[in-house]
Amino acid sequence: MAGVRRVSRRDVLRGMAVAGLGAPLARWVVAEERPAQAGARELEPVPVSSRPRYPAIRTSEGVVQPQRPLPVLEETDVLVVGGGAAGFAAAVAAARAGVRTTLIERYGYFGGLWTGGMVLLVMGTHAVVQGKLQKTLRGIGDELLARLSKLDGAIVNYGEDRANPTVDPEATKIVMDEMVSEAGVRVLFHSWATDVVMDGERPCGVVVDGKSGRHAILAKILVDATGDGDIFAAAGAEHEQRLHAIGLVHRLGNVDRADRERLKSAGFGNLGSITPHPSVTWVNLRGPSSNALDVRELTRLEIQHRRAIWERVQALRKQPGGEALFLLDIAPQLGVRISRTLVGMKQLTRTEARESRTFPDTIGVGGADAGRGPQWPIPYGVLVPKRLDGLLAAGRCVCVDEKLIESMRLIAACLVTGHAAGAAAALCVQDRCEPRHVDIGRLQGLLRQQGAYLG
Amino acid sequence: MEPRRSSEPRRAYRLDWRWLVLVLWVVLHWIQLPASWQRALDHASPLVALVSTLARRTISVTVGVAFFLGVLMMIHARPICRWCCPLGPMVDFLSRVCGRPGGPKWPVGSWLLAFGLGLSIVGVTWVAAVDLFVLTGCAARLIRQPTWDTAWVWHLVALPLVVSLLWPRDWCRSWCPLGALQDALKVLHRETTPSGSVGHGRWSRRHWMQGLVAAILGVGTGGHQVRSARAGVRLIRPPGALPEEWFRAMCWRCGACVHACPTRIIVPDTGRHGPSSWLTPRVVFDRGYCLPQCVRCTQVCPSGALQSITTTEAKRMHPIGVAEVAVAACWLTEGRECGRCVSACPYDAIRVQTDVFDSRVVVHREQCTGCGACEQECPTRPARAIMVRPLTS
Ligand SMILES: Cc1cc2nc3c(=O)[nH]c(=O)nc-3n(C[C@H](O)[C@H](O)[C@H](O)COP(=O)(O)OP(=O)(O)OC[C@H]3O[C@@H](n4cnc5c(N)ncnc54)[C@H](O)[C@@H]3O)c2cc1C
Numbered sequence: 141m142a143g144v145r146r147v148s149r150r151d152v153l154r155g156m157a158v159a160g161l162g163a164p165l166a167r168w169v170v171a172e173e174r175p176a177q178a179g180a181r182e183l184e185p186v187p188v189s190s191r192p193r194y195p196a197i198r199t200s201e202g203v204v205q206p207q208r209p210l211p212v213l214e215e216t217d218v219l220v221v222g223g224g225a226a227g228f229a230a231a232v233a234a235a236r237a238g239v240r241t242t243l244i245e246r247y248g249y250f251g252g253l254w255t256g257g258m259v260l261l262v263m264g265t266h267a268v269v270q271g272k273l274q275k276t277l278r279g280i281g282d283e284l285l286a287r288l289s290k291l292d293g294a295i296v297n298y299g300e301d302r303a304n305p306t307v308d309p310e311a312t313k314i315v316m317d318e319m320v321s322e323a324g325v326r327v328l329f330h331s332w333a334t335d336v337v338m339d340g341e342r343p344c345g346v347v348v349d350g351k352s353g354r355h356a357i358l359a360k361i362l363v364d365a366t367g368d369g370d371i372f373a374a375a376g377a378e379h380e381q382r383l384h385a386i387g388l389v390h391r392l393g394n395v396d397r398a399d400r401e402r403l404k405s406a407g408f409g410n411l412g413s414i415t416p417h418p419s420v421t422w423v424n425l426r427g428p429s430s431n432a433l434d435v436r437e438l439t440r441l442e443i444q445h446r447r448a449i450w451e452r453v454q455a456l457r458k459q460p461g462g463e464a465l466f467l468l469d470i471a472p473q474l475g476v477r478i479s480r481t482l483v484g485m486k487q488l489t490r491t492e493a494r495e496s497r498t499f500p501d502t503i504g505v506g507g508a509d510a511g512r513g514p515q516w517p518i519p520y521g522v523l524v525p526k527r528l529d530g531l532l533a534a535g536r537c538v539c540v541d542e543k544l545i546e547s548m549r550l551i552a553a554c555l556v557t558g559h560a561a562g563a564a565a566a567l568c569v570q571d572r573c574e575p576r577h578v579d580i581g582r583l584q585g586l587l588r589q590q591g592a593y594l595g
Numbered sequence: 596m597e598p599r600r601s602s603e604p605r606r607a608y609r610l611d612w613r614w615l616v617l618v619l620w621v622v623l624h625w626i627q628l629p630a631s632w633q634r635a636l637d638h639a640s641p642l643v644a645l646v647s648t649l650a651r652r653t654i655s656v657t658v659g660v661a662f663f664l665g666v667l668m669m670i671h672a673r674p675i676c677r678w679c680c681p682l683g684p685m686v687d688f689l690s691r692v693c694g695r696p697g698g699p700k701w702p703v704g705s706w707l708l709a710f711g712l713g714l715s716i717v718g719v720t721w722v723a724a725v726d727l728f729v730l731t732g733c734a735a736r737l738i739r740q741p742t743w744d745t746a747w748v749w750h751l752v753a754l755p756l757v758v759s760l761l762w763p764r765d766w767c768r769s770w771c772p773l774g775a776l777q778d779a780l781k782v783l784h785r786e787t788t789p790s791g792s793v794g795h796g797r798w799s800r801r802h803w804m805q806g807l808v809a810a811i812l813g814v815g816t817g818g819h820q821v822r823s824a825r826a827g828v829r830l831i832r833p834p835g836a837l838p839e840e841w842f843r844a845m846c847w848r849c850g851a852c853v854h855a856c857p858t859r860i861i862v863p864d865t866g867r868h869g870p871s872s873w874l875t876p877r878v879v880f881d882r883g884y885c886l887p888q889c890v891r892c893t894q895v896c897p898s899g900a901l902q903s904i905t906t907t908e909a910k911r912m913h914p915i916g917v918a919e920v921a922v923a924a925c926w927l928t929e930g931r932e933c934g935r936c937v938s939a940c941p942y943d944a945i946r947v948q949t950d951v952f953d954s955r956v957v958v959h960r961e962q963c964t965g966c967g968a969c970e971q972e973c974p975t976r977p978a979r980a981i982m983v984r985p986l987t988s
């Protein structure tokens with residue numbers, strides 16, 4: 141039941157590009173489309189965009205996907221997949237180091253769980269060093285927070301001697317947009333990376349699905365900042381998989397008009413944590429321990445949590461003292477804490493972290509979750525797959541033991557590992573080497589130059 | 596300096612070889628002998644050996660040296676004072692440099708000795724803390740590893756020195772319980788005034804009577820201590836500790852465990868929990884927690900108040916307390932991202948239980964050893980939401 145298809149010159153060109161006549165041509169095609177759409181009349185008819193079709197086919201052996209060529213949407217030096225806290229920092233670091241950098245993100249904004257998941261409290265920014273509270277989150281992550289502090293109503297509790305600020309999600313998205321584009325990163329939103337492109341044993345790009353269909357993006361080095369390790373898993377890197385509590389955050393409005401004491405005595409002690417707006421709080425929900433890689437499970441939890449949130453807010457509004465409260469919004473992203481973690485060249489353990497063990501290849505420093513406790517240097521090895529080349533991991537899926545996961549997945553640590561992974565990827569490109577062979581001295585030099593704190 | 600008005604002929608000070616004993620003692624503690632050797636050094640004192648044997652009602656191999664010394668005491672006057680008292684030369688030296696003779700001459704040493712033996716009959720052995728062998732060990736440990744925690748030991752060490760400064764030679768003659776023991780055992784020789792003018796000579800009848808009274812007093816005090824401790828508060832004790840009342844009874848307050856603890860969580864009690872608990876080691880989790888693989892304190896304890904534990908597995912069987920959660924204070928109750936206690940627990944004893952908006956921490960008591968890792972990590976202030984409580988036996 142295919143629709144009527146007119147074959148245009150563009151189709152022919154596209155077909156040639158698809159058939160492997162070369163990426164430059166394909167890029168030209170993509171580029172050529174842009175001006176046509178600018179300033180167009182609303183509802184103006186355009187030629188039906190048609191692509192070669194490669195539907196999956198049902199056979200007696202099940203559903204199969206026929207072999208198909210993929211248009212190469214882009215070729216780049218460093219490709220960062222996932223625009224959460226880690227991916228953002230990685231892309232900015234790589235681009236600032238002077239290599240071509242592309243960042244792809246499945247949703248339409250940066251920040252991942254931080255903004256879309258509305259986990260607004262940045263934990264682990266400071267640690268106690270020699271009896272004094274000291275900031276351990278520096279570099280690109282801290283630059284972002286500093287920029288937020290220049291805006292009105294964008295961040296609270298930010299400062300040299302104040303640990304763990306809380307941000308406004310929209311302001312954070314906007315400043316991330318700014319910093320990414322200032323650094324010259326090429327961005328693709330609404331693009332799901334669904335597979336990798338392999339060159340023998342080595343990944344050299346990803347397959348991206350979205351409204352534009354399926355494309356390949358080729359790169360010299362990949363940074364997996366998907367949080368779930370989608371890319372290193374697809375590339376066959378050794379990894380672990382875990383269940384963890386999956387929740388859903390929501391925000392309450394008019395909290396300043398609620399009678400907290402009365403609500404507390406009625407059993408509603410938890411009205412959430414502060415945000416930059418006195419009338420708004422964000423309310424965490426832990427949720428059951430579950431498999432974040434199962435879409436049916438994600439769907440079930442999304443529905444179940446949304447209902448629970450609605451009912452709770454209704455119950456709050458019925459309480460004397462809670463009438464003014466309202467459900468401001470529910471986070472657009474489900475709160476997935478952990479799914480896959482990399483098996484890396486080095487596994488950082490909680491014991492090492494608690495001892496503040498230092499490493500020759502330290503690329504950043506984790507802070508104390510609650511602002512009290514020691515700093516913990518993070519070695520480069522946690523970002524590098526044990527055997528796989530061509531790829532670095534960043535964010536909540538890097539290589540740590542079970543006990544350190546809870547600290548490593550916090551936002552400040554994700555910003556730190558992201559920054560380091562981006563810088564390392566840039567050096568791989570510049571020095572034409574694999575991540576495991578990066579010159580640590582040079583990497584540390586670059587990170588310091590970019591403002592990072594290495595202890 | 597004022598000329599001495601001592602009636603004794605002034606003897607030339609000769610280098611006493613007991614200085615070597617003192618140095619040897621310090622060195623032996625300094626080089627961190629194996630724990631069993633350190634214990635043996637303490638048990639070489641006949642006083643300690645006697646007290647422990649009485650209290651435990653078993654004879655252990657460590658008393659060998661002490662037994663030998665004991666036999667020696669029967670045939671020689673004050674053999675320990677003469678040949679191997681580590682504090683003797685210092686006392687002698689101070690007695691020479693200042694002070695004038697003529698102290699109160701009370702036989703404090705024999706009172707102490709008799710009182711201590713009375714205590715040990717009912718199982719209370721803390722009197723060993725004033726034994727010079729034990730004291731020298733404490734001091735040597737403090738020199739190696741200075742800490743305020745056990746700095747009070749210096750008071751005890753200072754006592755003989757101060758006494759000697761005030762009243763030359765009176766310490767050895769009438770204050771030292773070990774000296775009194777040597778005099779008491781002087782049964783096989785007829786010497787009445789000891790050579791070198793140390794000691795009281797053989798015990799007189801009055802002496803024995805006083806001793807008897809002191810011993811009865813000791814029995815009463817010890818019995819009362821044990822009975823009152825049975826009803827009193829429990830404290831978190833280092834692993835392998837005897838039941839509270841017997842722990843208080845047996846512990847010498849020597850501080851060996853305090854010094855042995857690598858995370859410095861063992862501190863002497865300040866006496867807030869009753870006089871019988873004063874200076875006994877208890878565990879506080881401000882500086883760290885009880886490491887699962889560490890059994891050092893149980894190895895160094897010379898008194899038997901901490902029973903020896905040798906393996907990590909055995910240690911699991913000796914909980915020192917149990918973690919309890921104050922749900923209202925827990926971050927999870929406020930909906931804050933936490934669970935630090937869960938990752939901190941080396942025994943996998945803590946879980947988060949979640950029911951939509953209500954998450955709470957649950958401690959599995961069978962697995963919990965009370966190591967305090969959770970308490971140390973819990974971010975809530977002023978009080979921590981998860982805390983180790985003493986075991987109620
Ligand atoms: C409910 C909850 C409460 C939390 N509370 C706190 C807190 O109070 N303080 C704190 O510091 N931390 C908290 N955390 C942890 C912290 O928010 C996250 O671990 C951290 O933000 C993760 O950052 P990330 O960049 O590694 O991953 P993510 O934020 O998950 O970013 C991954 C990004 O990659 C994108 N992506 C994923 N897969 C693909 C794909 N296949 N293709 C393209 N794009 C993809 C995602 O859309 C996302 O933008 C909480 C987490 C949860 C779930």
Ligand code: SF4
Nearest residue numbers: 925926933934936973
């Ligand atoms: S560490 Fe303390 S606040 Fe955090 S979950 Fe455990 S008990 Fe609650």
